[in-house]
Amino acid sequence: MDILLVDGYNIIGAWPELQELKMKDLSAARDLLVEKMAEYQGFTGYKVIVVFDAYGVHGLEKKYKNYQIDVIFTKENETADERIEKLAIALSNRKTQVHVATSDFTEQWAIFGQGALRKSARELLIEMESIENAIGKKVKHIIDDRPASKIELSDEMVEIFEKWRRGE
Template identity: 75%
Template sequence: MDILLVDGYNMIGAWPELNALKDRDLAAARDRLVEKMAEYQAVTGFRVIVVFDAHYVQGIAKTYQNHKIEVIFTKENETADERIEKMAISLNNRRTQIHVATSDFTEQWSIFGQGALRKSARELLIEMGSIEKGIARNVKKIQETKPVSKIPISEEVAEIFEKWRRGEK
């Protein structure tokens, strides 16, 4: 199993779309990141856990699921880096590969020492761009293909049925 641990505010600060949104509405930027990570999880099959520092949201230390993504707000006086390090140690085993998405250089080296692989914010952004293009291609292909009838019918009969569906004679 592959697990991606994401330093939430690090991604928000590094991704242009989320950084611009953060200035207007931090909660919306967090929600958008979680939506993007849900797309990432759906395509890659990774278990994704997004960790946010408590210092941006005072008094909240909680864990919840959103779009099948685990979202963690650290407790007060605990940084996302500290929580990610603890999780990288506790989740690491022979059958699990931990990936950590952060651009914090110190965090990257600390995680690397635990046997986890790192992804910078830029690398994850590029990967997300590729995933979103793939999703758009698949949606377009589905929209362009005509639904297949369960009973083979001629084009002429299909036209007649389409006229009936529209209420034409």
């Protein structure tokens, strides 16, 4: 199994789209990163864990799942780097290859020592753009190959049927 540990704020600070969004709404930038990592997980089959710093923030550690992605806010006075190192040690075994997405040079050397592989923020961005293009092509292909409906349906009816199909 492959696991990707993502240094959340490091990636947000390195990807132009997320950087720009962060200036307006940090929470929205975090949410968009998690959404993109869900696409990454779905496309690659990697298990993705996104870690955000809570260093210097009073309060308890927080973990939750969003889009099947594990999201961790570190506990007080613990950096994302420290948590990622601990996770890399805990998750690494013969059957599991841990990858860490960060452009923090010190962190990269630390995770190498744990047997993890690194992806820079730039490498992850390029890979993510490639994945989004592949998904777009696949969706277009499905739409183009879809047989035409024999009964004309209004957009409203199509939406109702789609909700039924999804079980909503």
